Amino acid sequence: MSEKHPIVAVTGSSGAGTTSVTTAFEHIFKHEGLKAAWIEGDSYHRYDREEMARQVELAARDGRTLTHFGPDGNLFGELQALFAGYGESGGGRRRHYVHTEKDAALHGGPPGTFTDWVSIEADTDLLFYEGLHGGYVDDGYDLARHVDLLIGVVPIINLEWIQKIHRDQAVRGYSAETATQMILRRMPDYVHYICPQFSRTDINFQRTPTIDTSNPFKAHEIPTNDESMVVINIANRRKINPDFRGLLEMLQGSFMSRPDTLVVPAGKNVFAMELILTPVIQRLMDRRNSARAAG
Numbered sequence: 001m002s003e004k005h006p007i008v009a010v011t012g013s014s015g016a017g018t019t020s021v022t023t024a025f026e027h028i029f030k031h032e033g034l035k036a037a038w039i040e041g042d043s044y045h046r047y048d049r050e051e052m053a054r055q056v057e058l059a060a061r062d063g064r065t066l067t068h069f070g071p072d073g074n075l076f077g078e079l080q081a082l083f084a085g086y087g088e089s090g091g092g093r094r095r096h097y098v099h100t101e102k103d104a105a106l107h108g109g110p111p112g113t114f115t116d117w118v119s120i121e122a123d124t125d126l127l128f129y130e131g132l133h134g135g136y137v138d139d140g141y142d143l144a145r146h147v148d149l150l151i152g153v154v155p156i157i158n159l160e161w162i163q164k165i166h167r168d169q170a171v172r173g174y175s176a177e178t179a180t181q182m183i184l185r186r187m188p189d190y191v192h193y194i195c196p197q198f199s200r201t202d203i204n205f206q207r208t209p210t211i212d213t214s215n216p217f218k219a220h221e222i223p224t225n226d227e228s229m230v231v232i233n234i235a236n237r238r239k240i241n242p243d244f245r246g247l248l249e250m251l252q253g254s255f256m257s258r259p260d261t262l263v264v265p266a267g268k269n270v271f272a273m274e275l276i277l278t279p280v281i282q283r284l285m286d287r288r289n290s291a292r293a294a295g
Helices: 017-030 051-060 077-091 103-106 157-172 176-199 244-250 266-293
Strands: 009-010 036-040 124-129 149-153 203-209 228-234 253-259 261-265
Touching: 017 124, 017 149, 017 266, 036 228, 036 261, 051 176, 077 124, 124 266, 149 266, 157 176, 157 203, 176 203, 228 266, 244 261, 244 266, 261 266
Parallel strands: 009 124, 009 149, 036 124, 149 203
Antiparallel strands: 203 228, 228 261, 253 261
């Protein structure tokens, strides 16, 4: 952690819906006049799309499992160096992973490849990471210790699978069968490397459908926000201590299920994130300003 150069990390599995948190933080940063260094977790994968497919096949022949969830598929050393270096000096290196033709038009390079490494722009107020491993601790790495605010996005597992299958079909052109096989292949790494992070987070947002999702592999549609609730669990009350009474009044249809857990209609999730997390960001900035003023 760093008072002068704070880091906010959003961690969630592929298809979990972390973009909703990104949207909330775009609003927060704009309202607070903050310049963030935006880091995409996919850009710290070890292999591009073509090479990853080749390495997965080689691993399968050897009886091994290789996925983007585990250490063999990622550059954890480079990501930890980024977190540590940013915390110390506000600098570091990043690149982009080109997912689609739209990304290619924005960043250059064909889909499935990485852009060149570049230095983070100067004079950012904080670093914002969104990806799979913001709270990763294993195999000699401890990314979580560098993070000042760690946020988990964790839909119930059936919904996560539905979202992933539909996204992979729509964005990446995969068949439902291919997406399903990927889910099955990733499951051991999901259990060992992704799930433990959500016990280290300061707050978790878990979207839960209120319709039948019993067979996610045959679902024709993703449940809408009108068909879902979001369970918000605040694990670290030292960092996040909201006015629950005020939230209940402002978020119509919400209720408390436990003293540390707020349940809100999914359509109000981004608004709830902004209400809960804006004061936390303001405190991080106040602490940063005091630390920088003191030299």
